[in-house]
Amino acid sequence: MIGTQKVPIITLADVGVSFGAVKALNDVELTILPGECVGVVGHNGAGKSTLVNVINGRLSSTRGDVSYDGEQSAADFRNALLARNAGIRSVFQELSLCPNLTVLENYRIPYRNMPRRAWRRNAASAVRASLDAVFPGNAIDPYSVVDDLPIADRQMVEIAIAFSRRDIDARLVILDEPTSSLDGAIADQLLAYIKKFCADGGAIIFISHMMGEIFDVASRIVVMKDGFITQDNDARHFTRDGLVDAMGHVVPDTAEVTGAKRRQEFGPEVLRMENGLNARQGEVVGLAGLAGHGQAEALAQCFLDRTSDWSASRDPAVVFVAGDRSRDGVMPLWSIMRNLSLQTLVEFSRTFLVDRKAERKVADEWHRKIGIKTDDLENPILSLSGGNQQKVLFSRALASSAPIVVMDDPMRGVDVGTKKEVYRMIRAEAEKGRTFLWYSTETDEILECDRVFVFRDSEIAAELQGDQITEENMLRASFEMQEAGQ
Amino acid sequence: MSRDHLRILLPVLSLAILLAAVFYMQPRAMSYFGLNLLFNLAVPVVLATIAQMMILMVNDIDLSIGTFVSFCACITATFVQTDPVVGYAILFGAILVYAAMGAIIYARGLPAIVVTLGMSFFWSGMAVLVLPSPGGSAPDWLRALMTAKTPFLPVAIIAPIVIAAIMHYFVKRSALGVLLRGVGGNEQAIERSGWSVMGLKAFAYGVAALFCVLSGMALVGLATSADANIALRYTLLSIAGVILGGGEFTGGRVSPVGAVIGALTLTLAASFLSFLHLSPDWQIGAQGAILIIVLAVRLVFTRREALI
Amino acid sequence: MLNKTGETQHEKRGARYLLGMMSRKAWIWAYIAAGATYIATLMVVSSSGGAGALLYAAFTFASFAVIVGVGQMFVVTLGPGNVDLSIPASMTLAATLSLKFMATDGALVVPGLAIAIGVGLGCGLFNFSLIMLLRIPPIIATLSSSFLFQSLAIWSNRGLRIKPPEVLADFSTGGTFGIPNAAWVALLVSVLAWCVLEKAIAGRWILATGQNKRAARLGGVPVNAVRFGVYVSCAVLAGVAGFMLASFSGGANLNMGTEYMLMSIAVVVIGGSSIAGGNSNVPGIWAAALFMFLIVSMLNSYGLGAGVRLMLTGLIIVSVVVLASKRGRRV
């Protein structure tokens, strides 16, 4: 235990944040004590990331007071410094490593007063130690350049750096959707470490759309909705369903969410790749396995092989839903509408000009259908929360008539309610004869699939069908080979 | 690690091949005297290339390097010679202006290419004001330094090695270098950790300006005098040098050793051509062709991007 | 990319509206600057018809900058590192070959123009193949190819200055409805460019490619076709501009396009295009081109020496860019 009488690490009193007309946070009261693990849940755009940024001092609140270690901060602009001195560290929703630097150099960046002597060696051992502590058994080399690492490794590095040893010890670590690109096994390691960290007197704020993870680690759960904290209570007071209800999600006006029956009959084979990956018409094919084992590459290959660098077709064979938003999906300077319509420009126009009416119609339709949280589609895409940006990318692909949809871990950061809705949409589209290739790091998403290929070292290790598709089988397939590999 | 090494391998190889070709065609070049003649004018280019590298490192690009080096050369050949205190004060002031330019570029979110393009007119005007017609003369010590007869290796070889070593240490090994490259890689990450990106950019620009000043001085030391247009081509030469040395336009991926080698390669390429005795019609075109050939070899070395 | 931080701009609504609009249309500043220099020049204009004459001259010479500027704009829009430095050489080569072919024969004007366009096409293709096949960074690729084009121009005509056919010279120096013919051509080019950027699917593709090439490709954009089109059209426009300029000034010189290297970049960026790609505009190019002409005229008219003139040009460019910038950080 760090203190006996438990001074709160941070206290927010009546905090509000507005972005222009958008009120991202309202009347937020929150106190975090040492030893607590606070799970924060809420729909996309509920204000979770904004809350995080207020706590770590990066965003000055429009209203209200923030105090660190029980002491009121005098001026807003010093909050970042105070937060740092109070031992508050963050892992952001968008990865924030420098891709051109090595892992150990990235450790140097948040460590402001690092001793200069032999800093490389010291940094390497500190990162190594932290990586070993949080993710035992990983093989990340502190000297490797971040850009060369798969996204899962990058996320692990970022988490490890947040927990690493520095001059000021970590007392509160904020994790904003840390598991979104980790596979289950790695995520479990993280959860175990978090529990240990809290038991040793540290505090955690854990943001996730995975209810299972929340219930696993959180000692207290905060539910956010539309910028308000609607519930803040001991984890034992919540049930899974209760939590989902409490969050409420923003797709209320669509038909009820029905888990459509899994089909048994499929059309002819529409896709076969060299590595054996194949799909039939109307099928939802999952790509599973540990993160970074070539699934994304296979998907990209599938997309690139069937589309051209030189021409765009009025009826494309395949469309792509990106998971790594900023790298593969979002056009950062554009409005939501332009982002949404990119893929379908050719399809909806009979000339070489953009059909603005059709563009607006499609955008409005998907705005409603998938519940993009914005009041104006002309707003810049970057004003959307992470999950909502993801919804735009989803709409971009689904609006097209392409018979094959390739999805590269498309649900990163999408909230539970929307996920359900998207599952339903996928089912409905598959029913109409569309084929889906779906790579996911989430077991529940893979369980939605009709057939699953488990990847290992860029090869297919197992093909599972029907009842074979269980978490256990998938894990066995991915781990068997791991053992074999060692 | 290995990718970094690959990146540097190409510049080293192309320099080696060119050098071998030059030695083959002109065995006389294989001497203390010959090496000095081949490379002494590369020293200011190397310095200017390092300056450009500092700017590319923080994700910007500097189109005013040529005119700025010319300006520094004009100051060196005039004020530094006649009135050292005023001369150095002006050069120091110019470095501050550069640093301020970096800060403004960041603070107002300006495209560096535009600001530096505008500034290139500015420096060019200043240079014309200082030296309306070519002239001035090099301070004696500078002339002596640039033409010193050092033992074993000529200044022309020692200087690039020293510059490469110092900059490698500074950019690749020091903690400050990490931050500067970090600005190029992910500005936001640096900012989130509480560093002042503005300060870092200003610093990078300041260091770049310092190297430009050095480049201008070295140039005057070699040429013995200056004119307002003396180094105009350093702008493009320095960009080409950084790229040739394995650097990239964005993402903070630069290599000081590569940049130095790139600059040497470019200088040598021009010499190589003059040893070929081409028809005057095609001499200019051959410069382009050799640039293309050297850069095309990169194809073999750069990893095929996963996508596109 | 976006940081939801740092910029809690508590904007006073309404009052800032005008400013906000102006900062969104960055080219307004270029027009203001052009207008101001025009007025400042008028102060020293003595002759009665001087104001009109100055404007006429400004439009004439701005036209060439606009034509190459539009091409450069498309290239610059493709994103960081994309810029065409071979414009002057392409202009020279196209002008040299076409004027040599026409050999002052008025009947050959159309084939002559076709040759200029063809040369532009060839230059663009060559540039693009360096960039695409050899993956040489565009700045260096176009710089290298410009040396080659220049050698070709030297080799083909040894710097001899051949006059344009009479009709062509008359057309390019003349005017219609009080507006120089060159300006009509530039206007046509810029309207086309505006349509492409604002209305056409191709424009969206260019903008998307400029922001994030990888994401664009995954979003169904044929990125190679886009880059091909952009580089080729830039070179073709350079060819046309060279053809016009040579006809206008009485023949092709080996050094005729030199100033258009910096000029084409300057008009693009002063005109308010984001050099980071993905955001460009055509009206600004006109403003910037007029401004670049008028500023030199103004400083010349005030009798300032070359040094002061260059210095002020630089300072004014930087000031315009600073004024036109959005407050706070870019996203």
Place this chain on the structure above:
Amino acid sequence: DTSEKKIALSNNYAGNSWRQAMLESWGKVAYMAIEDGHVAAADAFTTSENQATEQAAQIQNMILQGYDAIVVNAASPTAINGAVKEACDAGITVVSFDGIVTEPCAWRIAVDFKQMGRDQVKYLAERYPEGGNLLEIRGLAGVFVDDEISAGIHEEVANTDFKIVGSVHGDWAQDVAQKAVAGILPSLPEIKAVVTQGGDGYGAAQAFAAADRPTPTIVMGNRRDELDWWKEQKDENGYETTSLSIAPGVSTLAFWVAQQVLDGNEVPKDLTVPFLRVDQDTLEEILAETPVGSVANVEYSLDDAKSLIESAK
């Protein structure tokens, strides 16, 4: 005997018709001289950009290649002095012409550019003793030749009733000159005459025509298109002017001077060549000799060089 000697031409710019004519003259004389056994080689080198640094490197390469003499048309009178000194130190004869260098060890075949400026004004003063307004078209700022000619013009103007009411930089490029003149014209009062630095005359005439202003007396620079235009005007309305410039063939003179130095003859370090002048009477004659699109030219022979050297002693 110089039949074993090798001479190189270091040229800094090839981008205009004057330089092309110069290279051509060099090529001609070099070919003949090698045929006749005067020298073993006479290679021409041009830098890709008009830059002193590049030319200095080029000269250093020539030293390495073992040339016996280097003939230079320099980008800057001072900025390549370092390289020239190195060449001299290596025992190489350096002869500069047109763009001369100030390094004492080199020979200079200079054109008195100042005089060229003065002569323009003198001619005009003769034509218009009452004086009037002048427009000056200059070359590239910061370059020696530009400064010299302009200084000559200004010096002479001080002795006359002329007044320079406008001055623009045409960068020695036709289109730039035309543009600069068009831009300044509206602010100028009536112009009596235009003084130029060579090659800008046609552009200036065009700009005056475009602005609908009376054509002043424009001093020309021997380019074929200028002479053509002059002829046209002369036939039409008796237009009078003069035209003067340095003949590109001076490169051949420099060649012979270098050969003479190599031959062991004593040659004064400073030689002056007259510029080539076209007058109202000689216009047709010179026009007939000048190829279309080129520059009026004179090529020099060994004897010309010898007599020049004699007269300078």
